[in-house]
Amino acid sequence: MPELGNRANVMGPQPIGARHSLPPDMLALGERILDLLAAGKRTELEALAAPKGSTELRELIDAVAPGVFDRHEIVGHAKVNKHYYVKARLHSRSVEPFTFQMRLGEHEGHWAIWEAVNLTGGRTAWTR
Amino acid sequence: MQRMIAVDRLARPDNRIMVPLDRIREARTDQGLTPLNVMPFEEDFLKARLHGIAAGEMQAMEAAGRTLFDFPDAPWEFQLDMARQVWDESRHTEIFSKLLEYVGSYLGEFPEGEVLWSCTQVDDPACRVAGINRGLEGLACDVFEQIIRLGQKMSDAVIERAVDYVLADEITHVRMGSKWMRKLTEGDPERLRRAQQFQENIDALFNFQGFRTSKEEAPHVPLVVAGQQMDFDATLTISRETRLMAGFTEEEIDRLVQAAARSAAY
Numbered sequence: 001m002p003e004l005g006n007r008a009n010v011m012g013p014q015p016i017g018a019r020h021s022l023p024p025d026m027l028a029l030g031e032r033i034l035d036l037l038a039a040g041k042r043t044e045l046e047a048l049a050a051p052k053g054s055t056e057l058r059e060l061i062d063a064v065a066p067g068v069f070d071r072h073e074i075v076g077h078a079k080v081n082k083h084y085y086v087k088a089r090l091h092s093r094s095v096e097p098f099t100f101q102m103r104l105g106e107h108e109g110h111w112a113i114w115e116a117v118n119l120t121g122g123r124t125a126w127t128r
Numbered sequence: 129m130q131r132m133i134a135v136d137r138l139a140r141p142d143n144r145i146m147v148p149l150d151r152i153r154e155a156r157t158d159q160g161l162t163p164l165n166v167m168p169f170e171e172d173f174l175k176a177r178l179h180g181i182a183a184g185e186m187q188a189m190e191a192a193g194r195t196l197f198d199f200p201d202a203p204w205e206f207q208l209d210m211a212r213q214v215w216d217e218s219r220h221t222e223i224f225s226k227l228l229e230y231v232g233s234y235l236g237e238f239p240e241g242e243v244l245w246s247c248t249q250v251d252d253p254a255c256r257v258a259g260i261n262r263g264l265e266g267l268a269c270d271v272f273e274q275i276i277r278l279g280q281k282m283s284d285a286v287i288e289r290a291v292d293y294v295l296a297d298e299i300t301h302v303r304m305g306s307k308w309m310r311k312l313t314e315g316d317p318e319r320l321r322r323a324q325q326f327q328e329n330i331d332a333l334f335n336f337q338g339f340r341t342s343k344e345e346a347p348h349v350p351l352v353v354a355g356q357q358m359d360f361d362a363t364l365t366i367s368r369e370t371r372l373m374a375g376f377t378e379e380e381i382d383r384l385v386q387a388a389a390r391s392a393a394y
Binding site: 013015016017018019020052075076077078079080081082083085087101103105114115122 | 136142143144145147151152154155156158159161170171172174175229230231232233234236237238239240284286354355
C-alpha cells in the first residue's frame with residue numbers, strides 16, 4: 001500500500017504510530033555488496049559475512065560471473081526485529097538478471113551478511 | 129489450470145520479501161529472540177503481529193479460492209462456503225492493510241511466511257479445512273482476542289472494533305471447518321483420523337514452546353505499545369471462551385493448553 005502522506009487534514013482516524021526509517025548504514029552495505037559482487041571481489045565480500053553467512057555467501061559469489069553485470073538495484077526489503085532481508089538484482093545486457101536475497105544484521109558492532117540466497121530462476125526464497 | 133500450485137506461484141509484487149518459516153525463526157534466534165513469533169514485549173509487536181495477520185488473511189483468501197477450484201466434485205454447499213470465505217478473507221485483508229497503516233506500518237515491512245499456503249498442498253478437502261479452518265483460524269481466534277484486549281487497554285476503539293469485527297467471521301470459519309471435516313469424512317474413520325492428525329500438526333507448530341498459556345495464566349510485564357506504557361501479557365494466550373464460541377469442545381481446548389504447557393518443559 002502506498003504511503004498516504006500527511007493525513008492530519010483528513011477526516012477519520014489518524015495513524016497512531018510513525019513508520020520506521022531504514023538504517024542508512026544497512027542500505028549503504030547493501031549497495032556496496034552489489035558493487036563488489038558485480039566486480040567479483042571475493043575477499044572483500046567474504047570479509048562482510050558473519051560466520052553463519054559465509055558458506056551461503058561463497059555459493060552466491062560462485063554463481064556470479066565477474067564483470068558481466070553493469071547495473072544493479074535493491075528491489076525490496078523487510079525486517080525481522082533489527083535484521084533486514086534485502087532482495088537485490090544485478091543486470092547485464094548480455095545475460096539474464098541475477099536475483100538474490102540477503103539478510104543483513106549487526107555482528108560485532110558492524111552490519112554483516114547473515115544469509116545469502118540465490119533466487120534466480122525462482123520467484124521467492126520459499127522454494128530455495 | 130493446474131491444481132495444488134506451489135507456494136512461490138502466488139502472485140505478489142516483485143518487491144515483496146518471502147521467507148520460509150524456518151529461516152524467519154533462525155533470524156529471530158540469531159538476535160537472541162524466541163524462535164516462534166513476535167512476542168508482546170517486543171518493540172515491533174503490534175506492527176509485526178498485524179502484518180502477520182494481514183499476510184495470513186491474504187493467503188487464507190487464496191487458499192479458500194484454490195480449495196474451491198481444486199475440488200470441483202465436492203458438495204455444492206461446501207463450494208458455497210469456500211466462496212463465501214474468499215469474500216470474507218478479502219475484506220479481512222483490506223481491514224488489516226488499513227490497520228497496518230494506522231499503526232505506522234505497511235504491507236511488505238516484514239517478510240511473509242508460507243505456513244497457511246502449505247496447508248493447500250494436501251489433496252483432501254477434509255484435511256484442508258481441518259488445517260486451515262480449525263488449526264489456523266482457531267489460532268486466529270486466540271490471537272485476535274489478545275489484540276482486542278490490547279486495544280481495550282490502549283483505549284483504542286479502532287483496533288478493538290476492527291479486530292472484533294473480523295473475529296466474528298473467524299468464529300464462523302472455524303465452525304464451518306468443523307462441520308465439513310465431519311461431513312466429508314462421514315463413514316470413513318481413517319479419513320477423519322488423517323484430517324485430525326493434519327490439524328494436530330498445525331497446532332503443534334504453533335504451541336510456541338512454552339510462550340503460549342491460557343489467558344488466565346499469562347504473566348504480565350510492563351511494555352510500551354504505540355507510545356503508551358502498560359502492563360500486558362508476556363505470552364501468547366489461548367482464549368477458552370472464544371474457542372468455545374467457535375465450536376471447539378472443552379476437551380479439545382484442554383488438550384491444547386496441556387500441549388503448550390508440556391512444551392515449556394522441554
